[in-house]
Amino acid sequence: MRIEPPAGGQSVFDHQPDLFASFNTLYGTLWTLGALEQPVKETARIRNARLVDCGL
Amino acid sequence: MTLDAFATWLPVGPDPAEPVDVFALLPAGEEQLRHLLRSVWNADVDRATLERCRDRIDALITGTARPPARDRPTTAQRAAADFAEQFVLDPHGCTDEQMHALQDHFTPPQLATLTTAIAVFDALARVRAVLARPQEGSA
Numbered sequence: 001m002r003i004e005p006p007a008g009g010q011s012v013f014d015h016q017p018d019l020f021a022s023f024n025t026l027y028g029t030l031w032t033l034g035a036l037e038q039p040v041k042e043t044a045r046i047r048n049a050r051l052v053d054c055g056l
Numbered sequence: 057m058t059l060d061a062f063a064t065w066l067p068v069g070p071d072p073a074e075p076v077d078v079f080a081l082l083p084a085g086e087e088q089l090r091h092l093l094r095s096v097w098n099a100d101v102d103r104a105t106l107e108r109c110r111d112r113i114d115a116l117i118t119g120t121a122r123p124p125a126r127d128r129p130t131t132a133q134r135a136a137a138d139f140a141e142q143f144v145l146d147p148h149g150c151t152d153e154q155m156h157a158l159q160d161h162f163t164p165p166q167l168a169t170l171t172t173a174i175a176v177f178d179a180l181a182r183v184r185a186v187l188a189r190p191q192e193g194s195a
Contacts, residue, residue, distance in 0.1 A: 013168050014168075026089055
């Protein structure tokens with residue numbers, strides 16, 4: 001791993017738990033609320049992940 | 057990139073040339089987006105470094121450049137802006153050498169901040185590029 005997580009953490013973002021929480025709150029809000037139906041969001045997510053070769 | 061209003065092709069106002077607070081149109085997430093952006097700017101990476109990253113990203117995505125900063129970039133600022141550029145162009149293209157160079161200047165918590173900041177700036181620049189009203193005379 002290029003940047004080690006902190007002790008007890010799983011990723012580099014665990015070095016900044018408050019910032020990571022802010023990101024996750026936004027991410028979760030966009031997934032669970034809003035005007036778009038879930039399948040539309042998921043389709044966009046998959047297309048985006050393919051473009052940047054993201055395995056998530 | 058900021059959440060400033062900009063002229064958009066979205067049919068949301070009487071005058072399409074008037075700037076619109078596009079992010080306020082979000083039915084959900086605006087408050088969380090503003091909080092995340094504030095958190096990025098208020099974290100542990102200095103403002104000048106973040107501004108250089110933001111400006112590099114804006115130039116790449118929108119094709120417009122801000123006036124150059126008066127001061128020459130430090131080695132750390134140059135490494136951060138180069139990382140931002142690689143993130144925009146091809147995130148898998150970040151090399152071990154590039155990542156090691158970053159770690160010469162930034163701590164792991166700062167790198168977590170820097171990566172989050174670059175991701176947010178990249179996303180906002182792309183939103184603006186897609187939703188902005190085309191300039192007169194542009195292709």
